[in-house]
Amino acid sequence: AQNGYPISPTLGQYWQLGYNKFKETLSGEEFTSWFKTFAPDGRAPKIGEIWRSPGHADTLRKIAETKAESFYRGELAERIDAFSRQCGGHLSKDDLAAYAPEWVTPIRVHYKGYHVWEIPPNGQGIVALMALNILKEDDFLAKESVDTYHRQIEAMKLAFVDGLKYVTQRDQMKVTVEDLLSDQYGAARRALIGEEALMPEPGEPVRSGTVYLATADGEGNMVSFIQSNYMGFGSGIVIPGTGISMQNRGHTFSLDPNHHNYLEPGKKTYHTIIPGFLTKGDQAVGPFGVMGGFMQPQGHVQVIMNTIDFHLNPQASLDAPRWQWIEGKIIEVERDFPEHIALALERKGHQIKWGMGPGGFGRGQIIWRTDDGVLVGGTDHRTDGTVAVW
Template sequence: MKPYTLLAGIAALALAATGGQAQETPGARPIEQQIGAGGRPVGANWSRSPVIAEHGMAATAHPLATQIALDILKAGGSAVDAAIAANAALGLMEPTGNGIGGDLFAIVYDPATDKLHGINGSGRSPSGQTLAQLRAKLGDAEALPPVGPLPVTIPGTVDAWFAMHERFGKLPMSDVLAPTVRYAREGHPVAPVIAMYLERSLRSFEARQQTIPFDFTNARATWFADGSAPEAGEIFHNPDLAATLETIGREGRDAFYEGELAQVMVDYLQAQGSAYTLADFAAHDSEWVDPACALYRDGYELCELPPNSQGFAALQMVNILKHVDLAQWERGSPEAIHYITEAKRLAYADVARFYADPDFAALPAELLSEEYGRERFALIDPARATPEFGPGEPKLEGEGDTTYLTVVDGEGMMVSLIQSNYRGMGGGLTPDGLGFMFQDRGELYSLDPAHPNAYEPNKRPFQTIIPAFVKKDGKPWMTLGLMGGGMQPQGHVQVLINLVDYGMNLQEAGDASRINHDGGRQPTEPLTGPSADPLGTLFVEPGIPAATVERLRAMGHKVEVIDDGIMFGGYQAIARDPETGVLTGATEMRKDGQASGY
């Protein structure tokens, strides 16, 4: 790892903007008069200390969820028990990012077997609806809508909970879900960032109702009963969700997919025009999968889950960027940001072409090879942004909103878990009396029948949500996640670069300003024909120096400075010292979250 003195040039990455870095907001005071970050005795003055503990740790997007996870650990639960408990709590407390109407992916390190286990808890399309039948419902629309019954896919989270619990759980599921049942009935105070997202969600749903009619009645009654979103500090109750979780804890997985809860969901969906049947819900199951890893440098390996998720995009970026020494430049330099951006664009060109449900389309194994990464790296012009990158030709061998959490227990079990309803809070549909919203993940199907990600019956769509894991010198080292649609793979890689190339600690690696390249060909676009936005836009946070922004523009990038942090994700991480077992955790300023241990 590079000396800590390299941080001297990285202060420009602080999100608390200093003189001359950020574009002024109209009507704001001059930037040179704005107060900046305070001083620190150690480390960068734009970050805070990571959390260090020994016996157990959790990092989530809500302090109360973190405390629930720690309580479960202290009661004798495993890291998996604690992760499920925290995830259930976040579905209540952060409904703008996740819930049991969505999907789940996780990586679990099991110290008993010294092995990484991956679980794909994503749902499928209706088995009785063809692409032609779906197109007939869509009319003249060229893509699936973000709201209503058509983008709904089977919620996979609950089944994934029980699959993980069966293999790694210690406490009864009723005990694991009990804290959230209590908070849902008795109420909890809404956190500030979540309150902002609730207000944004309400405005978005009301705007969409003007053009795409859908049933918002139950959702409005659940979260916006008085016509407005809950404010920060307001006590929020969800008794319907309490009853749903209590039933799941008491009766198990089958209550959600085959029993009374399933019948309520199917009846409601069919009344909205959905093709789902009770048999579709009963047939759902999660899949245990093997994570793949790519060596970056200095012994650090990034590990991700395979498609239908986009995790391998991060591994492709790693295989490209290992061919340039980014540390020769400052982290806020145009050179470093240019290479990261071009590597992302190259990887995502392949994402749009090849990533899909592996039950329907084989992924070229060569995508993760060292040689392929070298070939893709050679396409980068060091001086200019390439106007358009196409996918490679590997040989075939047979704004979304999300929550990420991580838990490590005293025995060394490490859980990296991500869960989402996809866009916003989901598709707006809330089944009668159940207290959660269905996801709109089906919006990510392509309608081009030639595309690997084309809609088909009983098929999983392309997924954006990805948990990550990092090994160091072949040993398990760190859980890592970063929320936010297409931001996720590039966010994973940026955090890894901050740690490995620039010597940042876990907290600084997440607090440092990020970039988010958006655009290029998408997994929902037809395979042939021009891309709607081949160059895309490079969004940067205000901590990126103004001179760097101007230089990137001169290099041909379309750059925009965004100062609200929303599109740059939300980061959590826990590292475990393989010799001492000491845990180091981090969360970040862009969310309400907390890392804590004991």
């Protein structure tokens, strides 16, 4: 932040798109600080150009020196509160002071000899687990097979519509995580998959802007970590002089009072960012993640199946062409997706759209530990990530 960072290719592309969008849509004094911080020369920084943000550097020093007290109860909290009130916002210093991190127990499903772990709701990791729970009884003999893609897509659609209906803050969900991940419910959803593309509907279980990184060390410690402002640059509100860009993670809620995900004070509504983890027996295999909004659980399912069903190494698992369910029967596929399979999927009733670039198909990272204790990493070619070893 202090000395500058050279803008990398993928970052530069999205920065320019964000700038273009904000230039067209944001007006008013409350957004002036965003442009001063992220477009200091009246434009987005160019690829390869050094960008500096001394406000960020000063903020990070204050957070470090006060052990985060400045952000939650001190000077930074006061500045956030003041600018929020100036802009007609609702975030107050009392909200910041009342915040406490939540330690949660991850949720999991057993998939063909492995356990796949995700963060529980309000995150959407359960969507990936529901899809894998539907697919776990199938034997996939070939990756590049129309039947493989068809069943993956159908399972993903069924899991997603359930997630979009039921997922919210866990203690306010009207169905339990255990019900959604039960063998019985997985089997019932699996039975709906036929030869033709279906129009997905939520089931009725029995009642009882993102950065991902992974790291591991030689002592067996592993971390799966994800953070996001959402929608690229978040809300467009930057606290003057601090570099703090206010996020937009509360976006995915409903204003229908009858919806499971209805917005209420203090409630953590549906959240898209989900770090993943894989274990076998009582041993950690490693962390994995695919960032990218609603592509995330779809990317998790594809990466895990590439690893377990098709025995691809981490880099090949990430490099494989991807698809994503958009809505109804609409499936978007990458430009290098096999055309003959796309045509075969259309014959099954799927509506295929060809993606214009890699941006919408997620950007992932993986570290697996082999039986011999060797750490093997992969980084997505769709982003500026790298595998660093020391």
